[in-house]
Structure formats: C-alpha cells, structure tokens
Amino acid sequence: xxxxxxxxxAVVGGGPAxxxxxxxxxxxxxxxxxxxxxxxxxxxxxxxxxxxxxxxxDALRDCGAAGRLxxxxxxxxxxxxxxxxxxxxxxxxxxxxxxxxxxxxxxxVVKDLIALQLADGAPLLxxxxxxxxxxxxxxxxxxxxxxxxxxxxxxCAYVVGCDGFxxxxxxxxxxxALRTCERVxxxxxxxxxxxxxxACDELVYAHSPRGFALHSMRSPSVSRxxxxxxxxxxxxxxxxxxxxDELEERFAVDGPWRLNRGPITQRAVLPLRSHVTEPMRWxxxxxxxxxxxxxxxxxxxxxxLAAADVVVLxxxxxDWAATGTTAALDAxxxxxxxxxxxxxxxxxxxxxxxxxxPDQNPFDTKLQLAQLDRIATSPHAAAELAENYAGLPVx
Ligand code: FAD
Ligand code: DHB
Numbered sequence: 001x002x003x004x005x006x007x008x009x010a011v012v013g014g015g016p017a018x019x020x021x022x023x024x025x026x027x028x029x030x031x032x033x034x035x036x037x038x039x040x041x042x043x044x045x046x047x048x049x050x051x052x053x054x055x056x057x058d059a060l061r062d063c064g065a066a067g068r069l070x071x072x073x074x075x076x077x078x079x080x081x082x083x084x085x086x087x088x089x090x091x092x093x094x095x096x097x098x099x100x101x102x103x104x105x106x107x108x109v110v111k112d113l114i115a116l117q118l119a120d121g122a123p124l125l126x127x128x129x130x131x132x133x134x135x136x137x138x139x140x141x142x143x144x145x146x147x148x149x150x151x152x153x154x155x156c157a158y159v160v161g162c163d164g165f166x167x168x169x170x171x172x173x174x175x176x177a178l179r180t181c182e183r184v185x186x187x188x189x190x191x192x193x194x195x196x197x198x199a200c201d202e203l204v205y206a207h208s209p210r211g212f213a214l215h216s217m218r219s220p221s222v223s224r225x226x227x228x229x230x231x232x233x234x235x236x237x238x239x240x241x242x243x244x245d246e247l248e249e250r251f252a253v254d255g256p257w258r259l260n261r262g263p264i265t266q267r268a269v270l271p272l273r274s275h276v277t278e279p280m281r282w283x284x285x286x287x288x289x290x291x292x293x294x295x296x297x298x299x300x301x302x303x304x305l306a307a308a309d310v311v312v313l314x315x316x317x318x319d320w321a322a323t324g325t326t327a328a329l330d331a332x333x334x335x336x337x338x339x340x341x342x343x344x345x346x347x348x349x350x351x352x353x354x355x356x357x358p359d360q361n362p363f364d365t366k367l368q369l370a371q372l373d374r375i376a377t378s379p380h381a382a383a384e385l386a387e388n389y390a391g392l393p394v395x
Contacts, residue, residue: 003152004123007033009317010143010156012130012169014043016106017289017306018162019113022122023063024314030321032122033154035145037129037163044111047193047266050216050224051076051203051300052102052109053391056307065112073104074217076202079389081354081372083207085254088376095379095386103203105218106303128152133159133172136283158284158329160313161291162306165275170291173282185272185296185351186358187211190229192243196262198223199251205298205354206250207368212298212355213250215259223260226297228355235267243267272296272351274344279333280309286332288313293340295347298354299389305343308394309336339392346388 009025011018014036025032036043052060052073060066077100080087092100117124128147135141136159143154161169170178198217206213211228218224225247244261251259275294280287289306312335316328353368375381 006155013163021310028318034124035128048106049303053304055394073102095383099390164290183274193266196260208250296351298350299347301343
C-alpha cells in the first residue's frame, strides 16, 4: 500500500470510534486515513464491552457493517436486577416503545469494521503510532507518527482523536482550552471469560452484601462474568475455584439458580472511572469516544457513546464536504456533550446503586435497596432505567 502523506480527515486510533468514523466517512465520499498504534491481532483480541444499543446497531447497519451482527448477535429484550436473594426483570420493549439491545462483543464489531475497511475502505495503518499533532490552530494541521520504524507526517484538514483515554491527540490541545471533570471509584471490576454456557438467557446485575456481580455472555457456550473487587486486586492471585465460589455467593437466590462452571480463558481487572473533557473540539481537532469521556462500565455505555459521537461527527463532515458550511461541525461538541452527560449520570447511578463502597454504612445500603425497590414497583422508575439502558436516540 502507498502511504498517503495527505488526506481530508486524519483519524487517530483504530478502536470502535475510529473504525466506525472511517466507514461512515468513506461511504459519504469524504477522504480519510486511520492511524492505529497497535497491530491488527492485538486490536481484534482486546476484550472489552459486550452490549450494543439500538442506535449503535442502526449505525452499523446503515454503513453495511452489520451482516455478522445480524446473524450471530444475541437480541436481548431485558435484564435482571437481583438483590435480597430475588430477581426483578426489566423489560425493554414494553417500557421504551420497542427498543432492545444486542449482545455482540466489541472484539467482533472491531473485526467486522477492519475487514470491511481493508477490503474496500480508506487506508488503515497498523503499528502507526502518533506522537504529536501540530498546526491545529492553523488551516492545515499535521499529524506526526512512526510507522514500522519510519517517522512520517500526514497533512490534513481536520484531525479526529479516537485514540482512547491514554491517547495523544487530547494532549495536543493547550491545557487552558479544556475543562475536565473526573470521579475515580473505590473499587474495580474483575472480568473473566469462561468456556461455560451462560446460566440464563439474559444479563443479571446483582447487588449483594459481598459486592456487585454481573452475568453476561458472548455466545451460547461462552460466559462473561464480572466481580466487584478492591482497587489494586491482582487477578493472578485468585484461583479459578475462588472466582466461581465468589460469583455463586453474589448471585445466590432463594430457589434453583446455578452458574455453569467451565475453564476460565481470560481474566483482567479494570478500574472504574468517570471522566469528561469539554469541549470536544479545539481548532481543527475533534475528540471522540474514550479520548473525550470515560464511564464506569455498569451501564454498558462506553462503546455506545463512542459510536454516537462518530455518527454525529460523520454527518457534520459530510455536510461540510457537500456545502462548505461548518455549522454542524461547530455544533458537534454541544450536541455530543448533552448525550455524554446523560450517560455519565446513568453510569454513575447504576454503579453507585449496585456496588458496595469500602466505607459503606447501613444507611447507604438501605438507600440502595429503597431505590431498587422503587424500580421494581414503579413502571415510571423502571422505564427511566430501561430508556437509559436501551439507549436514547442519537441526536
Ligand atoms: P479505544 O477502544 O480505546 O480505541 C482507541 C484506539 O486508539 C486503540 O486501538 C489504541 O491502540 C489507539 N491509540 C492509542 N494511542 C494511539 C496513538 N498515539 N497513535 C495511534 N493510535 C493510538 N465498556 C463497556 O460498556 N463495557 C465493558 O465491559 C467495558 N470494558 C472495558 C475494559 C477496558 C480494559 C477498557 C479500557 C474499556 C472498557 N469499556 C467497556 C469501555 C469501551 O470498551 C470503550 O468505551 C470503547 O473501547 C471506546 O472506543 P474508542 O474507539 O473510543 O477507544
Ligand atoms: C458487559 C459489559 C458491561 O459493562 C455491561 O454493563 C454489560 C455487559 C459485557 O462485557 O458483556
């Protein structure tokens, strides 16, 4: 492949945000190049999110990237909230006017988008690590990167930082131009993948005196499970038996319900954080996805927010390319931040309602249980949760 030295939109990062943006831009006839620091195998295997909202699925369908998702994705019409040894199901379609979610792993979304892009899309360079962006306050920004050991530059009209929370594009913006808000939580998630059939057909979010646990899945034969653990937990220090025993305790109900145990094939500990950078634009730089905002995973919003950002941004670039007007680009940050803050609130709410803080007292626990009881007994409270979980329409 010839390595391009100029393009219209330079996309930094080939995670879900960068790849979906590139697909949408390519379909709209807007030139772009994606620079991804890791190799293809690494990006395709990185275990992360698993739930796609209706709006994310619609976006993937609209750009021809949902063939396998429509064949293999598991449609879910509800989740179970479990506390006090009892479960309560939240039904999405009846509470949201027909919305639902799909269980389809981020790894699979990324594989599908990469395959399409390499087949007929915009240039996508792996092992292309961006070190700096210069000239973003002029008409012609330049992206500096190293590809296979060679230092290169990419001239462009706009740069989009889709390079995640630890990326470099946000750092190219002068500190005084951005505001950040952050909350770090006093617990982490211990996530495992196991070759074991899921114990039930839907996700279970469990509040228990021993802490939070989540039952999810990747396929009819693979379970994805999470345990709340203290920050700094070493995943290697837990035996498989200890993990299964702890999961059993936290999911315990009165009546028959058993987890299916099986070989644990992956394990990792993930700290929980909320973080928003505002505005999501400076000069000719735009930020999208985790580069601009992080949510704790309890609401399953991270990947979906990333997708919603780039849908808005792709429309704005398409409008600019067609008409030369920058109104939609100028509105990008405000448009996205409304949705981002809604998702930040929901993710914080789900996290603080379901987890047990290290300094939690009985009063705090009673408040959590009162809130869960409210969700179980009021269709309005249940609908509020369902609308947020299944996802609000993309602006
Ligand atoms: P990313 O997926 O982070 O992609 C950024 C890309 O940029 C990466 O491929 C990276 O290699 C590349 N990059 C970084 N720096 C450079 C550079 N200098 N030059 C070039 N490329 C660069 N969300 C949930 O909803 N549920 C979950 O269970 C869940 N689990 C998670 C587990 C982990 C460990 C993490 C980090 C996140 C998790 N999330 C989860 C959040 C969700 O996965 C993210 O919100 C989603 O990946 C955001 O996509 P993105 O494309 O914005 O960023
Ligand atoms: C999964 C991850 C989440 O953060 C969540 O809220 C639901 C499901 C998952 O990995 O399947």
